Amino acid sequence: MTELLTETIVQEPHRIRGLEMPWNRVMGSTEGPASAARALGPWHPQEFMAECVEIVPEVGGMMTFVFRRCDGAPLAFRAGQYVNVAFPVNGEDQDPADRSYSLSSAPTKPWTFDITVKRDPTGLVSPWVHQNIKPGTVLEMLGPVGAFHLPDADRRARYLLLAAGAGITPIMSMVRTIHSLPGQADVVVLYHGAADEGFAFNKELAYIASVDSRIRVFYSLGDRAKPADWEGLSGRLTAAMLNEVAPDANGRQVYACGPEGYLNTATELLGNVGVDDTSIHMEFFTGDRQTILEYQAELALAVDIAEEIAEEIADSAEDYYEGQPAAFGLYEPGYDAEGTLQATGMPLETVDPDAPEASDDGSDAGAEVSTPDASSFETVGTGSLTLSFMRTGINVRVDPTEHILGPAQRAGVRIGANCKEGMCGSCKVVKLSGEVEMNHQGGIRAREIDAGKFLPCCSTARTDMVIDA
Numbered sequence: 001m002t003e004l005l006t007e008t009i010v011q012e013p014h015r016i017r018g019l020e021m022p023w024n025r026v027m028g029s030t031e032g033p034a035s036a037a038r039a040l041g042p043w044h045p046q047e048f049m050a051e052c053v054e055i056v057p058e059v060g061g062m063m064t065f066v067f068r069r070c071d072g073a074p075l076a077f078r079a080g081q082y083v084n085v086a087f088p089v090n091g092e093d094q095d096p097a098d099r100s101y102s103l104s105s106a107p108t109k110p111w112t113f114d115i116t117v118k119r120d121p122t123g124l125v126s127p128w129v130h131q132n133i134k135p136g137t138v139l140e141m142l143g144p145v146g147a148f149h150l151p152d153a154d155r156r157a158r159y160l161l162l163a164a165g166a167g168i169t170p171i172m173s174m175v176r177t178i179h180s181l182p183g184q185a186d187v188v189v190l191y192h193g194a195a196d197e198g199f200a201f202n203k204e205l206a207y208i209a210s211v212d213s214r215i216r217v218f219y220s221l222g223d224r225a226k227p228a229d230w231e232g233l234s235g236r237l238t239a240a241m242l243n244e245v246a247p248d249a250n251g252r253q254v255y256a257c258g259p260e261g262y263l264n265t266a267t268e269l270l271g272n273v274g275v276d277d278t279s280i281h282m283e284f285f286t287g288d289r290q291t292i293l294e295y296q297a298e299l300a301l302a303v304d305i306a307e308e309i310a311e312e313i314a315d316s317a318e319d320y321y322e323g324q325p326a327a328f329g330l331y332e333p334g335y336d337a338e339g340t341l342q343a344t345g346m347p348l349e350t351v352d353p354d355a356p357e358a359s360d361d362g363s364d365a366g367a368e369v370s371t372p373d374a375s376s377f378e379t380v381g382t383g384s385l386t387l388s389f390m391r392t393g394i395n396v397r398v399d400p401t402e403h404i405l406g407p408a409q410r411a412g413v414r415i416g417a418n419c420k421e422g423m424c425g426s427c428k429v430v431k432l433s434g435e436v437e438m439n440h441q442g443g444i445r446a447r448e449i450d451a452g453k454f455l456p457c458c459s460t461a462r463t464d465m466v467i468d469a
């Protein structure tokens, strides 16, 4: 018996070298640029409707919302990407507020997808989201978007994943993705939080680290007081801490997501410990040329095919939606006969800031609202073109080469802006007359452009303009 056992040859487990995303073979098997574009199509941003199917409370003031597409298609994305979501925070008959949220689930589980939202009590959108999004809520989305994601194939998958606070969401998608795939990988996660009870997903991370020897997770409590039984690291990110968790940081691809100050510190420290710039990937929404260029290249490859697909999917989503009963408290955006969202096709009214307001009982407390006369507005700035901002009541002179957002904000026009690169949609305004040249990166929908909207952060004026802002 003993002899038999000693003679048994135990095969070494055959391991796949590196990491390969499941779709990579499909893409690799296609021939020619047209087929490659077709294969890449699903990652091109599309407009679609999605229904919330589950809510999962997370620690740290976060909430995960699980969605599925209304058209029944899977959401094809790469781990680390985000979607733009239109939230009807002011009611269904008002323009929605667009916000970008990273996908926290893994693309290897594409039939549903998660966004995890941290509640900011002073914010407009996140408190509304926590209070109002329920299973059955249907929202309009655009995506997936973003060049911050894991590669499709990596023969030497060695990663250092850095997250601070809510920056864990795209990193969680990466961890879940790697955990769900076969292949050799070596992953170090360093997760900074402000409070012991503030580490979202910590139970799942602990579980993954306990069963997947490829993934190690370290926590640091920042510089706040720590509980007596705290076993993690403490203090802000330092070169010594990087050396402690990943002495071989300079042989790894680094993905980092968190507040801007944290990312700036991380960039500096990673340089100090020898990590090359080309190995550092960060979720910058502002001004990262490399990210934008990568994204533009991705768009250029897929644009024709994807537009076709997007149209088909948008049509089928609308058909699907129209066939649904208006029960269960679903958010019903309301399409008009042409299929245009009524909310975006509403007649636009300019508001005179000096005009008397309507009283609470709905009656008009003053005389008829008249259209303000831009010729009486104060004019600021220099430049050959004049932009009249009707709500603010100011004329701003601009140069035809400069993006409209900067001069407008400097003149006191209140336009919210986040990415300043035409990606997030947060600066969207309506032009009442005039022409712009817009170079956006997916932050605006075709039908919004048809309804006269534009993104001033990535638009230049071609003529004098009148703008509803």
Ligand code: FES
Pocket: 416, 417, 418, 419, 420, 421, 422, 423, 424, 425, 426, 427, 428, 443, 455, 456, 457, 458
């Ligand atoms: S600020 Fe993001 S699209 Fe303009």
